Amino acid sequence: MNLNQELDLYFKRNREEHLDELKSFLRISSISSLNEHKQDTRKAAEWLKNALEQAGLEHVSIDETAGHPVVYADWLNAPGKPTVLVYGHYDVQPVDPLHLWETPPFDPHVRDNKLYARGASDDKGQTFMHIKTAEALLKLNGELPVNMKFIIEGEEEIGSPNLPVYVEENKEKLAADLIVISDTGMQGPGRPAVCYGLRGLAGIQIDVKGPKGDLHSGLYGGAVQNPIHAVADIVASFHDQEGTVQVDGFYDDVRPLKDEERTAYRELDFDLEAEKKALGITEDFGESGYSFLERTWVRPTLEINGIFGGFSGEGIKTVIPSEAGAKITCRLVPDQKPDDIIAKLRAHVDAHLPPGVTVTITEFDKGTPFITPFDHPAIQAAGRSYEKVYNVPTVYTRMGGSVPIVAEFDRILGLPVVLMGFGLSTENFHAPNEHFHLENFDKGLRVIGDYLSEAAKL
Template identity: 60%
Template sequence: MVNKWIEYLEQNKDQQLMKLKEFLKIPSVSALSKHKKDIHKAARWLSNELERIGMENVKVMETEGHPIVYADWIHADHKPTVLIYGHYDVQPVDPLHLWETPPFEPTVRDGKIFARGASDDKGQVFMHIKALEALLKTEGKLPINIKIIIEGEEEIGSPHLPKFIEENKELLQADVLVISDTGMIEKGKPSITYGLRGLTGLQIDIQGAKTDLHSGAYGGGVQNAAHALVQLLSTFHDEEGRIMVDGFYDNVLSITDEEKQAINALQLDDEKVRTELGVPELFGEPGYSFYERTSYRPTLEINGMYSGFQEEGIKTVLPNQASAKITCRLVPNQEPEQILELIKQHIEKHKPKGVTVKITPFDSGAPFVTPLNHPAIQAAGRAASKIYGTETAYIRSGGSIPIVADFAQILQVPIVLLGFSLDSENFHAPNEHFHLENFYKGMQTMCEYWNELAEIRFK
């Protein structure tokens, strides 16, 4: 027997697509001040839509930056409460000339909808709203309690959201937080992301003499800032790729047997990765696969270096300054501030002679993981498998979403990252798009998931 909400979703596909296009037409670019009115327009559009489908206590809540939209439905006695998070702001569209169709004129072709924000994150946010509508229209109620928070600053780092969460802890309290701003490991393969790496970064500035010097007159007699930088950077890794900062690995947790089973189930091929990248061999910490190195293990990477003469030809100069930018991807149990301090100590220990070294920290974010066997994770996997007709993949991402760790630390809530985008969908790039198959199946999956969660007793 087909569920009423599945029939409703199937019968209303045209309306769902029409409303999604309406949402995508709003150029809610958070990074550009000229779009401030559009940001507020998108917030109002969302609040109107949430009220229209039957959500309650709908508010557009102002912050020191862009507004946050909140709504809830809390009438499911003795059932779990889920907080849904998403964002309605989008990336700038440059370079505009590379778009095949205008970025804010949604266009459907080849089973995909093309527009800025289609995949990241308006399509996935709207998918949640339409799933709730389907349940409310067909059942007259929701199987669980729902709270929704949709912000307008994710694409600029969510600068005001942590304060908002802290000030509204009671309002936002829930049994589980669900976010659809991640992706699937491949087309047709639903995926639950149960962990993200954290991030910490810094810039190293090396100062030698008070000015650049003639290499003939001073070379060999004064420290070369470029030489000093290379010497210092070479101390961060051994020849096999291990990080040589004392204490860096001390708190890193081993990969569990359960996680190894999940990794093996993905059937990933390192040789395929090597071929696609066009490198003679893969490289990294010994004893781990490519996927393990890039998702389960911490890293320290040089992102950029600068020193000396950069133009065409040669200039016989001895540079007096050199700089490097470094970021570390961190795994659960590593603290960004502690890792930064260990790196500072390493730099002081290995500082080359004849120069001074300045360290400037960058933004950081903590890693996060929800245990793979958590009932909310497993319920999401069952729901996705039922709709997609295949086993769900359980993955940890090598990337970082700092606000996820903020939610976890402030609200002390397990987090399920159940996303439906694909790596090929050009989010943050021209011709961003969202596969409509995942838009429609995503709505069905969320309806199934809420019913699965209704049978779980938290705490």
């Protein structure tokens, strides 16, 4: 019996135990963006420390940062073999609107071979798989085929503000030959993909202030600027009727899409009708001249994530609110720069600010776009491991989402980054009813095990 067969038998025998462990991890409400969950986030870091120690990893520590801590572990007993640095995150997104969850977000449930909970797919479930694979190899073999290091942070969902400093200060500790991250998705059910490019991120909040307090809409309506109207005007000015961003200079630095990339994306046989059905929409919408995949992978976007202001409770309250606002994020592509885009957003808002109100703009998440050659040996090795388990060819894609630290890893450590994810775009990460297909949990454990053996040959 070879090692892959031993791993397969081990994972079958321990599947329910592993799922129970993952459920205990998912019960921790580690929402990094909400101060009320600060202790929960710390609890998740402590859970990980214990899990890494139980798995047989060494030098396990909870390393403090200016925000939520980083969990580190390693196993460095394979002299002459490459060192693989595994990155993941234990923090999760907020869960509202809570009433749309079919089961409580931090009470994991399995339905139709899918595990439902906040963090199931993004990213607790995928990070957990790497820990369990290392544990399996150590229990079966007493050793790993490569040296391994783990760095698992608690601030990815708020843009990893403190991780670059941590990486800069610990470059020697984090020295490796390649970085593996499972925080991306597959091309579709049964269709594995290695991601070679991520969009960057630039986020702002617009706060519009009108009168010093809420006003009676009967006494003052029609004579005083309504901050909600002002926010609506600003938001409407960001796009034309086809969805093209109207901010001056927004597209100036966008790297043109290569013909061979467009051809490769067409050859993926992406089923737009199936995607629309899965999303519950009747039509796709966006920048003219680009396909659905091109708009979501290689074109920049500006999205309104939330609008707030005034009265939203039951019934009617006849007021002109004192203030209103909107939250905005832009997904960026090579060679756009977050600070440059934010400066252009500021100029646009100033130019389109209606009379009678003032505006304050607050900067939030920032992340640089990332792209790496998909013919790199470490990336091609990942493709081979997928193919052995899924028995279909691996595709090489870009991804519309952002993992801000990836570009920072590239800048600070100068290592190839292998993005081998097991999630699906339909799994509602960042939304109610987030879930993880357990078929990919099961196969993913085997893919990771095989990849560590492949990496040992690099």
